[in-house]
Amino acid sequence: MPAAARWCAAGSRAGRRTARRTAVVALVLGALAALPGGATATAAGGPSYGFTPGDMAVEGANGTAGAPLLEPGRTYRGSIPPGGKLYYRLELHAATTAYVPVTAVPPAGATVAATDGIHVSVKDAHGGSCSYASEQFGAGLSPRPVTALGRRQAGKAVCQGAGTYYVLVERLDSGGTGAEASGGPGASGGSEGSEGPAASGGTAGSARRWGLEIAPVTEPALKKAGATSAPGGWNSASPEPATGQARQRSGGTGFAFARPLGPGVWQTRIAPGETLFYKVPADWGQQLAATAELGGSSGGHGYVGGALNLALYNPVRGSVDNAALGYTGTAKTTALDPAPPVEYANRYAPVSGVSSVRFAGDYYLVLHLSTRMSDTFGAGPFTVTLRVRVDGRAHDGPGYAGKPVPAGVFTVTPGDRLAAETGGTGGIGHTGGGGDPAMKVVAACGIGAGTALLLVLGVWTVVARRAQPRASAQKPTA
Numbered sequence: 001m002p003a004a005a006r007w008c009a010a011g012s013r014a015g016r017r018t019a020r021r022t023a024v025v026a027l028v029l030g031a032l033a034a035l036p037g038g039a040t041a042t043a044a045g046g047p048s049y050g051f052t053p054g055d056m057a058v059e060g061a062n063g064t065a066g067a068p069l070l071e072p073g074r075t076y077r078g079s080i081p082p083g084g085k086l087y088y089r090l091e092l093h094a095a096t097t098a099y100v101p102v103t104a105v106p107p108a109g110a111t112v113a114a115t116d117g118i119h120v121s122v123k124d125a126h127g128g129s130c131s132y133a134s135e136q137f138g139a140g141l142s143p144r145p146v147t148a149l150g151r152r153q154a155g156k157a158v159c160q161g162a163g164t165y166y167v168l169v170e171r172l173d174s175g176g177t178g179a180e181a182s183g184g185p186g187a188s189g190g191s192e193g194s195e196g197p198a199a200s201g202g203t204a205g206s207a208r209r210w211g212l213e214i215a216p217v218t219e220p221a222l223k224k225a226g227a228t229s230a231p232g233g234w235n236s237a238s239p240e241p242a243t244g245q246a247r248q249r250s251g252g253t254g255f256a257f258a259r260p261l262g263p264g265v266w267q268t269r270i271a272p273g274e275t276l277f278y279k280v281p282a283d284w285g286q287q288l289a290a291t292a293e294l295g296g297s298s299g300g301h302g303y304v305g306g307a308l309n310l311a312l313y314n315p316v317r318g319s320v321d322n323a324a325l326g327y328t329g330t331a332k333t334t335a336l337d338p339a340p341p342v343e344y345a346n347r348y349a350p351v352s353g354v355s356s357v358r359f360a361g362d363y364y365l366v367l368h369l370s371t372r373m374s375d376t377f378g379a380g381p382f383t384v385t386l387r388v389r390v391d392g393r394a395h396d397g398p399g400y401a402g403k404p405v406p407a408g409v410f411t412v413t414p415g416d417r418l419a420a421e422t423g424g425t426g427g428i429g430h431t432g433g434g435g436d437p438a439m440k441v442v443a444a445c446g447i448g449a450g451t452a453l454l455l456v457l458g459v460w461t462v463v464a465r466r467a468q469p470r471a472s473a474q475k476p477t478a
Contacts, residue, residue: 060086251276
């Protein structure tokens with residue numbers, strides 16, 4: 001039975017009173033963490049990023065010897081120095097596909113080049129390459145959270161069998177970071193759909209450490225073997241953008257605090273250097289499309305390249321597509337490339353924008369406004385309009401032989417659909433799929449956010465009242 005269920009089911013026996021009191025305290029603290037804005041961490045002079053509550057501290061090793069173990073279903077928090085190379089370890093079953101997304105969080109004051117970023121690769125115990133992927137800051141030249149995905153896919157010609165695998169995380173700084181980051185020995189042999197790392201160059205990067213968040217996920221094999229080729233015939237034409245009255249929906253500060261978003265027209269405000277996270281539930285057979293419009297500015301004139309970046313990530317935080325727009329002060333729109341309907345067999349496509357749409361769940365839309373906007377058009381905030389479509393009829397999944405870890409990460413629930421409409425926190429089944437973990441406990445107990453807030457206020461009142469006599473006793477007498 002999940003911990004949340006145990007807390008809610010605590011009986012009236014004396015032996016369980018302590019457990020109930022502990023549960024209330026945990027619930028209150030969780031409610032505090034889940035209030036708007038979430039639990040964020042701010043690098044010196046930088047933007048806040050909402051790391052997952054309960055992230056485990058981890059320190060990567062300089063080599064495979066001593067590499068710390070990453071357990072699927074947990075999220076980890078660490079950091080990486082300039083030019084750093086860090087190793088982590090996985091222990092996998094033969095039939096398990098593993099995904100290891102790594103998010104790097106630089107401070108806003110960092111000076112970055114377009115090709116600076118992060119590189120993630122997975123290797124077997126003999127050094128053979130399973131996959132590699134890189135993510136750079138791009139033309140916006142603006143430090144922001146960037147995520148690259150490493151994976152070990154069961155059923156491929158390489159990296160098979162149970163045993164030990166290693167995740168190598170490399171920081172891409174101007175001037176290169178080593179053999180793999182510069183395309184040297186060891187850079188070949190990536191999995192289908194992966195792109196090799198780009199060469200680095202340009203101005204000096206930041207001398208400060210970047211934060212890291214690592215969230216490994218495993219996917220079980222199917223009960224029955226299915227097609228081994230990508231489906232064809234899907235409508236790849238750009239759909240008409242969603243229309244209607246825009247509704248306000250502020251974004252979250254990280255994957256863990258992504259705000260649910262459904263089909264329709266949505267509007268938010270974003271400041272230079274800020275990154276906003278949303279999640280859109282897309283079930284098996286459904287097709288997602290999105291555009292972003294950066295509204296006009298009343299002050300300033302000039303041009304900012306890569307002013308607004310719109311990125312789409314799949315339920316394991318793997319990149320699907322990204323688009324950016326240059327800005328001259330007048331309203332301008334950018335759109336993601338059409339994505340195929342969500343199908344298991346998409347993984348066999350040679351194009352990453354198709355192969356990454358391989359499972360149902362929360363798809364993340366991430367907005368970033370370049371820091372350079374403030375120099376030309378002021379501090380803002382600026383209005384962004386998101387137009388989201390989810391087309392197609394949902395159908396049953398492929399039939400897994402076991403459960404993914406975390407459970408529910410490849411599932412869309414009625415609660416998720418309701419949250420996408422109302423802006424709530426979604427269903428409680430996605431224990432690692434990007435929801436607000438504390439609010440899932442609130443939902444499991446049948447307690448609304450308002451009640452949770454009352455609990456918080458109640459605890460504050462009790463603490464204040466207990467502290468008052470002590471303070472009075474210490475007050476000096478005249």
